[in-house]
Amino acid sequence: MKKSFLTIITLFAVMLVFGQHAKKPTIMVVPSDHFCISHGYKLTFDNQGTKVVLPDYKAALQGDGSLRLVISKLSGIMAERGFPLKDLEQELKSIAQASAERSVMTSKESGASIVESPIDMLKRTAKSDIIMDIDFEVKKRGPQSYVVFTLNGLDAYTSKSVASASGTGRPSSAAAPELLLEEAVLSHMDKFNGMLMTHFKDMFTNGREVKVEINLFEGFLVDLEEEYDYDGETSELGDIIDDWMADNTVEGRYSNSDNTENFIKFEQVRIPMFYDRKGKQRAMDTKKFVNNLRKFLARDPFNLTCKLYQRGLGEAWLIIGEK
């Protein structure tokens, strides 16, 4: 009787864990800076005497048929593997449209407009968790054409390359450039997805890799060298936060890459994929993880008020001092 009861409990626990889904990263194909600038899709402006050249994605997407073909092919392959891509062109259009609508939106009774801080405006850009940075060129050698192709999968928060594939296609004098491009995509996507799979498996085994920053609001009297009596010893606030990271990351994996009395930068922070809430497993993201640190610092003996600022799925800042 006891045995069967235990079996039922175990099965229930397993169902709870495996029934949950982690937060799915969004993926978007973005033409590389090199592609945009070398093809003339660029914006040039003068920044206090320094000439700055930036890629003009809108012009590239509107003016380059080959780019559209490659993105379409990549989208089809990724959708089939369970990752429908965010479309950069649609995203840019949607942002422009939403911005226009927001500017004329008012309430019925008082005529109030929508509140929008400068940060809100800055955050409204096309973004995704993984960027497929694509670069290609159809080159000529005598009568023959061939394709040089580079695809990099970049984690938008850690800036790490999580998958990559590149190579030069076989020269052909008969095939059209479009066909060569299609072949290039097909030839490299298996490797790219294989590396992406390795990345995801590592994520589920060792936790999601994110960045966390601790900052202070200007004028706040406490800094990260302030000493507190906590857990039977006197330690600096920075060290206490460091200990909290060690206790709450997967197998204590994180790196305190830089710090002063005003900030701490944590990189390679491995956060768990799930957490418990009311007996149920829920998907963890960086905001939730850092919110736990915020709650910890709000308690005795610290009693600190902190603002939590999220930068997408994989980065969050905790700013001590105010909300």
Place this chain on the structure above:
Amino acid sequence: MKKLTKILVIVVLAVGFFGCATTKIDSVYKTGSEILKVGNEGTKLIKVWGYGKTPDIAITDAKRNAVDVAIFKGFSAGGDSDKIFPIVSEDNSRIENKVFFDDFFKVGGKYLQYVNSKNYGVPSGKDRLKLKYGYNVAVSVSIEFDTLRKYLEEKGIARRLDEGF
């Protein structure tokens, strides 16, 4: 009793003798596979070696090897293709799913649905070696790689790219 001992000695010697002979043939075998081209609709064109008493049996063996490599080993970069990772990435999957794979790879098994020979007739020249006890042939086969991957994902044998999300 003496008779029984004699029989046992003969059996042991025979096993030893034929065992050595097999090893000798094995060393002559050509094995392995290489990717020739990645096709549309998730197909891969592979050149693969097989062995059998007759060329036809060797071709069937080559087809089986092609599917086996696609599932468990993947292909090194070659032809017009970049490296292709194996469909099943877990090292012990073959053992863990022994019942499934024994059935999948049995004579006339389901694996044949995912591989087609691109050779016309029996291979000749460098692609056909006559060995003492049979034939070693190299054939070009087309593997329905994506369809095979989806089938193994549905059966829970292969991990989906979006698994867990």
